[in-house]
Amino acid sequence: MFYYYLRLSALSYRRNPILSSLMVFAIAIGVGAYMVIFTLNYVMGGNPIPQKSAELFHVQIDSGNPNTQDDPPPQLTYLDARALIEANSAFRETPTSKMSGILEPEGDDVRPFSIVGRGSSADFFPMFNVPFLYGTPWDGSADRNLQQVVVITKELNERLYGGNDSTGKTLRLHGYSFQITGVLDDWSPVPKFYDVNNNAFEGSEEVFIPWNLITSLEFPRNGNTSCWKAPEPGPDGFLNSECVWVQYWVELRDSDEEADYLQFLNNYAAQQKEFGRLPREMNNGLFDVEEWLLKQEVLPNETKILSALAAMLLAVCLLNTIGLLLSKFLGKSGEIGVRQALGAHKGSLFLQHVIEAGFIGLLGGLLGLVVAAAGLEGIKILLGEDLMRTDWIQLNPTVVAVTLLLAVFATIAAGFYPIWRACNINPAIHLKTQ
């Protein structure tokens, strides 16, 4: 029966090709455009590390200006970050900051070049499930002993060592020699949740070094730095200042650990207040990955506005479909009258038209996939490749499935009234004129 109705749907399509194509086209545009924006929202507002996001927490200590009502600063001061490392109270923890440096390759044929890097602790890699192609992270003792060790990305390894295992080799960075302990495999979460303060949609850094070396070897810092009070003059003035530039992540395995760590933070802040620091009211916090992305408003306003507009575009396309289905089904009054007169149940007429609407919806959905793919490609071209990562802007299986389902169900929903009208016509009127 299903196939029979499907064949009727195809026949019906051929009888009214323009009207039917218009419907398919409208659904394709509406659903396709909606899916483009859905993809952007789905990835940009998505969870980049679902396996662990509830166990990873961004640490907030409110070291802000007591004379303003601003939100607490999103990063920590050097003083607070050092204190947290030394206390070592979390299961795993890492301070992290962006830096840059000049890399001097061996030999004279390649000129030195500038690279962007990140300082972190050894815990950074297991915490964030960072995959390794060769070697391992550095040992935790390297953090404490200021050992000059480095982990490089797969791309940099390709560029410098032709993709061969380079662990154990020496890299000249910022005028110092670093020993390579590991090479990362492809790793570039979107959004870049571990550092949303410096462009949440850019690619990963090229080298990772122990965070303590940023200050001890005076690497140029490359990330956001914000001070509400000017640092005192002198070489240590900046380090002892209220300038924030360090992000701090901890891994806490259950709610007990979370409560303990928050208690520890509060104790620490209370102690600092006694020394005259942290003049604002105590406001420490732990935010897991999803909370943090939400709090930092990683999803751009543009995509939120576009979602609303795309929803209205979809609404217009569906209203259009209701109107066109109405025309189409009422145009078939004669045929329906004949079928009813020959004894067709209202139920089977209803089913037939639901299948016909679904058939149109499916065609619209398939064409909508083309529209969505083209739209995403267009957005990729508009955004360019030089400012942010755009390789994630493409159809993914979830989006394909949602597109098809949305198209079929929306069309059937839009068809309910036209179908109801079509099934309730009086056969006598339409048989009279035949």
Added chain:
Amino acid sequence: MEIGPILRALARNKLGVMLIALQIAFTMTVMVNAVFIIIERSKAMARPSGLDEPNTFYLSSTGFGDQFNPEVTERDDLELLRNTPGIIDVAPTNAIPVSGSGSSDGLRLDDDPTLPAIPAAVYYSDEHAVNTMDLKLIAGENFSSNDVLYQRPSDRRGYTKAVVSLALAEVLFPEEGQSAVGRTFYNDSYPVQISGIVETLQTPWPTSSFTEQAMIVPLHFISATSTYLIRTEPGERDRLMVETEEVLATNNPNRIIRGLKSMDETREESYRLDSAMATILFTVIATLVFITSMGIVGLAVFGINRRRKQIGTRRALGATQVEILRHFMIENFFISGVGVSLGAVFTIGFSIMLSSLFESPTMDWYYTPVGMAILIVIGQVAVLGPSARAAQIQPAIATRSI
């Protein structure tokens, strides 16, 4: 006029009217708000930075190794570049206007941390900055080479003079404008005197709340990285970009040259999201207008086909072709009227929602009536074809049985 019968005919087809009216309402909401966003963004993109952008470029030099002497290198570079034919002037700077990355300070009128701070972008540079940026000095004077302090990044940022943008002067000293020259403000506890006011100088952040509030201070930091802003004679920029990079890269082996970029490229990159947004919105508007017009045509054709016999009868009873045409045009006008009235409510509601959610400016009042008028015209144009076809229906059709 046949308004009475038209309205009665419409009242019998409420659903058809509502379908089209709702489409028009949503189309109008999207169209008007999208056009407003596009216009707002293009206004923001059209604001001048104050610089002679077409003839300006910049690059950075970063030294490495023990052999590198940043002080000497920068002095030599500046001398070399300033004496290069085709280059008008060069200034070292910590930040580039419009680029998105820079430094800001909170300024106060007194040495009192409880006073509200006025944010301003700070360009750390020397006495060549005003000329290099081609800024229009409208009051006071530029600082001299004697005023320029050279410091390490860790030193106290104790600048005592500043050339400020007129917008910043007006925020600091309201109603004084150009006569604020010589006035003093505070950066932390350090007094700073306004030595000159320039007409326009933007901050590095095009989307910040204080885009026009910037100043140049006579303080220069010596570090391994120097950034040079370079203004050339008209038409010489592209040649000099290549040559300058080459000369600087080869005359000192202990540094690399990076970040070579023209101001035009910088502007394009900084506003790329805005122009992408504009393109996307244009596409959405065009698609919507097309779909809605198709919907109007589709339903009009349907309505006409259903009433062929009535139309034929009216023609047979003496109605002219023009009267038939007018009937359907007026019918559409009423449907569109319901649509745009509903659309006006949606449009204003949506615009209020957007401005409160994103703290964006509210829409000017005239957008809504203009949008209503445009959609009525679109409706009339869309229905013109089907109506003309209806007018062609022969009176003889009234005599046929179907």
